[in-house]
Amino acid sequence: MMKRRVDIVGGGLAGLLAAIELSRGGAQVVVWESASEFGGRARTRDVDGFLFNRGPHALYCNGALKRELDRLGIAYSGGRSLSGTRKAIAEGKLHNLPTTFGSIVRTSLFGLRDKISYTRVFKTVMDGASGNGSFADWLDDQHLSPIVRSTIEAMGRLSSYANGSTAVSARALLDQIRLTTGGTIYVDGGWISLVNGLVTTARSMGVELNEKAAVRQVSCVAGGVELILGNGATRFADAVVLAVGPRDAAALAPEIPSLMEEAREARPVRANTLDLAMRHWPSQANDFALGIDSPFYLSVHSGSAKLAPDGGVLVHIAKYLPIGEEPSKEAVEELETVADLVMPGWRELEVSRQKLRGMVVSNALPRWDRPRADVTVSGASGLFIAGDWVGQEGMIADAAAASAIKAAQSALHWLSR
């Protein structure tokens, strides 16, 4: 029997994972990527041996991306995030971040009554707490002091990048906090190592990979799906997976109302980031800090993974932007001020930097009042979607990975009908 043809639009993590899964299922797969390289937001830039991901990227040990990479036998290496003294930033001062029993006892962030309350609520989270409403609703029910509530919200931001307690689903965020306590890995060589592993695997399985090849339009027609490429050529596939963001998906298939609606309803999670390459580590510096009353993050990923030349250091600083907020003009200065507080002396040691303002970390926050889109597109037979805005499992790249596998399996099932 002739192999069924499946085209994939988008060669980021979701598109590449879907391509491999479809190929394993016996389909003849072609991937179309508009950029000059595969990987999308998981790409890494090499500047004189410093490997800049698109902002801080951590692979969750218990997440769907690691699970699928391991299942497909895609090799990578890296190190667990450092377990040194982690700092909390509150009212412009540094305190110990309360993550372990010892650090809760020692922290100057709050007094005894709040330490007991924080320990209780953290245990509630770890025991499997859930909620049907927003994370803010769940926090209201815990009756916490303002500082304990802010600390739990900061843990939520750290695990998900999401800065919007009233919008995010309590269930999704509490699951994500628990998932993060399973640890994270900073990947040697940057996330491009994961992308290269996927590209090599896809090629070895006979997937046709096209870069610098945009798709302009996708339409469902009798017996399959028609694609119009950037160069005007038309082709036909038995099924198509759109592994792009919701706005790109809606623009590609404008006649499908459900995609338009997903694009309208998606609340992107965004961040400003400043990645600093330094000659060496400044003495007196702290290697990790999390804002409690301000949505900031600083971490030295090169402490655990090969991301810098010998002796060099790569530091990531980020601001979790409130949902719906545009980055301000002072985005970079704000991040530099965090660096001044956490690692004084860095300015003399900087060799290069990468600034990203309003970068989309995840195309859609998991909302409490609306489920994320399903991998099947209603009103569009043969069309499937994947990405960090699709499906009910996980957040950020884990959602991209989980939905990619599910989209591929749904497409295979649909083709075998």
Ligand SMILES: Cc1cc2nc3c(=O)[nH]c(=O)nc-3n(C[C@H](O)[C@H](O)[C@H](O)COP(=O)(O)OP(=O)(O)OC[C@H]3O[C@@H](n4cnc5c(N)ncnc54)[C@H](O)[C@@H]3O)c2cc1C
């Ligand atoms: C600052 C930052 C920090 C992050 N940190 C983490 C983290 O710590 N942990 C984590 O799990 N995740 C993290 N993420 C999220 C992670 O990078 C993304 O969820 C993941 O890379 C998304 O993959 P994707 O394939 O769904 O989308 P994308 O990577 O966006 O890929 C979509 C691809 O489609 C292509 N495309 C679009 N339109 C077309 C078209 N018409 N024709 C052809 N190609 C097209 C694009 O060029 C792109 O390559 C972070 C992201 C950012 C920005």
